[in-house]
Amino acid sequence: MGQERLKVVVTRRLPEPVEKRLADLFDTTLREDDTPMTRAELVEAIRTADVLVPTVTDVIDAGMIAQAGPRMKLFANYGSGVDHIDVRTARQRGILVTYTPGVVTDDTADMALALMLAVTRRIPEGLSLMQSGQWKGWAPTALLGGRLGGGRLGIIGMGRIGTAIARRARAFGMEIHYHNRRPVAVPLAEELGATWWEDLDEMIRRADILSVNCPSTADTFHLVNARRLRLMKRSAVVVNVSRGEVIDEAALTRALRAGELAGAGLDVFEKGPDFSPQLRELPNVVLLPHMGSATVEGRIEMGEKVIINIKTFADGHRPPDQVIPGML
Structure with a gap:
């Protein structure tokens, strides 16, 4: 040249x-x-x-x-x-x-934790109440959410971002479980107190929060499908900061509308901006415009x-x- x-x-x-x-x-x-x-x-x-x-x-x-x-x-x-x-x-x-x-490992991991907190602690609902001027004062049973500490976090994909999320979640007192093609190195697993599940279905059954952190490939397309969503606890929450195609968005929408899941925090969508409008209507769903790495x-x-x-x-x-x- x-x-x-x-x-x-x-x-x-x-x-x-x-x-x-x-x-x-x-x-x-x-x-x-x-x-x-x-x-x-x-x-x-x-x-x-x-x-x-x-x-x-x-x-x-x-x-x-x-x-x-x-x-x-x-x-x-x-x-x-x-x-x-x-x-x-x-x-x-x-x-x-x-x-x-x-x-963007740390930025994306921070956003995953932000979504977990936003959904489980009902932050958008509280914000809406304040911005609309409808708040009338504190009440013992108002906007009761869930606690991260003591919950089981199931991570799909224990790469850089999955590991960073696990470290943060560990600091919140969560129990770390993960599904990967192979276990992480023993010192890392011991540091995080992390349990490897070769069988994704078995991990999903136990998760209180499911965090999707794997790339989009032919093998991971709709990895979290209707069948696997049905395995989850009704009290469970799904968070995705990786790629929208990993989750069957239509199946997730149906599960949320039917009350089969407690909520979802999504920063990515299967078809980008053309996501299901029904997701916007659900108070237990937090939607962000792919801003996980936006620092x-x-x-x-x-x-x-x-x-x-x-x-x-x-x-x-x-x-x-x-x-x-x-x-x-």
């Missing part, structure tokens, strides 16, 4: 310090407004650029990758999930894929990882956060 600067296309608005640094280092095309690119715009970028910086809102499928120009060599994803990118097809075309792991610090650190991956690639080295199909 000689001294020619890499042509980089960024698909969404990023924090100003990140955009400035990208513009300083590369021939960067930034997004003027904060709307997702159309498919045609993405295809044009893939045809003409060296590097695309997509986000979770950009679906990069095989059909788009087939139209990649000879310059396109790197998808430097701004985010820790890559299920929106056909990584295998990209690699077959000689296009590398990188991501930003580990940056200034986290977003800037994500951008710094993107820049490091691109710069390392530009210098002729393997990017530190390269995704390979075997990881998926």
Whole structure:
């Protein structure tokens, strides 16, 4: 590539310090407004650029990758999930894929705990009462919620975020249970007092709060389905800060409306903004607009990882956060 600067296309608005640094280092095309690119715009970028910086809102499928120009060599994803990118097809075309792991672990874990508290302690209901001016004073039986301490937390996916949630929940006095493909290291399990369940159904039966923290793959699609929801206690709560597709949203909605679950806290949805309107009507459901990682610090650190991956690639080295199909 000689001294020619890499042509980089960024698909969404990023924090100003990140955009400035990208513009300083590369021939960067930034997004003027904060709307997702159309498919045609993405295809044009893939045809003409060296590097695309997509986000979770950009679906990069095989059909788009087939139209990649000879310059396109790197998808430097701004985010820790890559299920929106056909990584295998990209690699077959000689296009590398990188991501930003580990940056938002604590932010997302904090949000999971916030959702647990919001649902079990009925915080939105109390807030609504105050904002509407309907509160008439304290009463012994008003807005009674549940206690986290002493409850069983069932974690699906004991990766970075699942482990961070377990540490926080442990501090609240919760009993930690988890389902993973394999047990975590013994020292970690001992630190957390965590019990591994090979059988997901058996863990779900016992959970007071079920926290979904696994990636979206063919194996995890609707992992929490209607059958498994029926296994849960009627007093149980479901929290999801990972990927919406892991839960059968229609089945969850039916279970909540029928009173078969005590509540849910959701930061992600199966079809993004097009989630079931019936969920909005339920007082025991807390809905957030995919803001689990939305801290200034986290977003800037994500951008710094993107820049490091691109710069390392530009210098002729393997990017530190390269995704390979075997990881998926």
